[in-house]
Amino acid sequence: MINSLAHTELLRFTTAGSVDDGKSTLIGRLLYDSKSIFEDQYEAISQTSAKRGEEGVNLALLTDGLKAEREQGITIDVAYRYFATPKRKFIIADTPGHTQYTRNMVTGASTANVALILVDARHGVVEQTRRHSFIASLLQIPHLIVCINKMDLVDFKEDVYEKIKEDFSTFSHRLNVKDVDFIPMSALLGDNVVERSTNMDWYGGSTLLYSLENVHIGSDNNFIDCRLPVQTVIRPYSDEYHDYRGYAGRIAGGVFKKGDKVTVLPSGFSSTIAKIDTYDGELEEAFPPMSVTLLLEDDIDISRGDMIVRENNQPDISQDIEAMLCWFNERPLQPRGKYAIMHTTQEARCIIKEVRYRLDINTLHRDEENKEVQMNDICRVLLRTTKPLLTDTYRRNRITGSIILVDEQTNETVAAGMII
């Protein structure tokens, strides 16, 4: 039983859509049909459904949130949910879909391998669909699954499905999405979620669960450009490990091998990997997203925020950062304002030198006139940092290409950025 676990992969996906699209019902359906719901949870929602006078058991209640939200009838924030099949363990970042919650979707999307975009079959591709798809492409989610839901309300007609597929493809050409799949379903009745639909014989594709279990995620990480941002230096100060000096961190890219020639940035000193250490013993090689400790042949001064890379493959070293920002805070972006900036394990300060344009995420129009950036807005900026950052483009590496900005007075995270 334990050995069979060796092959269970972890897949993170995000769901975008509003309650009206049947998102909660879809998640409830996935959890319920994959037998991830416990008796006491089921009993609780049965009782609530009955209390509210609803017919049958409302699976959407499984994702019912906090009291604070129920009082206001909205979803405040990203909720994480879990289920597993023998093949994969799934983490769902369940995000509300309203306009004002762009920031939540950005948050949920930042770590996702797959995005589910919900479309109501009756309404087809709407503004919200375009917005969600754009965010998925901006955050470089490798795989998109467009869930065409409520097919039961359009008599399971193939032409409805084909029309939506066509409409979606027309506008998604303008986005940078590589892998898109379309699944017609009824979350309410369970068609094509876990069980294959008997109402849509014309559909030859797979069910949603089958897609989630089989989508290829093996190359979602960057295995080319070796990057180890140093988190902390491990020095045991014990007799047994007197000279031990280990550089601990999580591999952000590439495959490091024992004996590799490496360069430490920003100092530029070179050395060789003497040992890739873990509690369970030495490793011959290390790849993302492993947490390891590197030991080098030479005694070099290395500290948190430094990055260990391959000699012939280095990140950009610059104080001028061009990025797409999503603004998270009620206090608008201050042009020429100063913020703390966090990038990998490095912290610095920065000034927003210029807002190049504000993006209308519904039309993709670049507004260069009104550049006032409010909460949930997306814009392109030029930042100047107090010290050089070691960056890759976000497209190349989601870890070394991402930043957050922090308000220095309130310490709130006010923006997330993708380096261009």
Add this chain to the structure above:
Amino acid sequence: MTANYQLNHLRELESESIFVLREVAAQFENPVLLFSGGKDSILMVHLAVKAFHPAKIPFTLLHVDTGHNFQEALDYRDALVERIGANLVVGSVQEAIDSGMVREETGYNATRNFLQTAVLLDALEKGKYDAALGGGRRDEEKARAKERFFSHRDEFGQWDPKNQRPELWNLFNGRKQFGEHFRIFPISNWTELDVWQYLAVEQVDLPSLYFAHERPVFERDGMLLADSEFLPRRPEEQLVTRSVRCRTIGDITTTGVWESTATTLEDIIAEVSIARKTERGGRADDKRSETAMEDRKKQGYF
């Protein structure tokens, strides 16, 4: 070429947790690891040992002791602390009651569970800890599903669900004002099954309470509770001896036990895989109201 470079889900979760633990060591001055003797805190200690090997863990262990413990859990705690050479601090609910800081509940459902919050906040303040690591998991309870890895608390230790910091990629913002602190949840993404599977793979030694054993128990509100001097029984509640085990270990007065014959980790995994009730389904403290956990969290409960 890349096909071989894939971690299984347990190794990926392990790596994520180790990353978070190292961030805490790097970003905070005086972090403390909350240790209850429960399996999740045992997992946390195990991960911390791995994260900083071969150095000692850079966290003090803090046990908020309600005084209503399973003796096995205390013995286990002391042996573990000894083995890893950690520093243990105990925050005592009994002392807080004696000094009048908190008042004890009375009645059959009396529990010291709620008193823990005040004692915890007091211990954090006294120790000047700026980060408290806990073994909370998002799959446990709906209020936990929205919890961050780095969860900001104001100077009163309160959680504001509407004002949490967005958490993206693996950039954790631990900046704070003087007097504020963070609760950190490195195993947020683990499920109960993941924890058991991992403890089995890693062959982690656990308190005997987690394995099936004969014990006098009685039934209350559909769950089994262990007989204890701290837990008065109602006249109609009869003691019976059953083969049981714990799925979580907390205060003895609120920890339900489950009928089980599982004597090994493999047995437990088989049992958890087909379990039809959540592990907190045996926690009387969660049953007080639909939003019991959310309300406690806002006040500073873990």
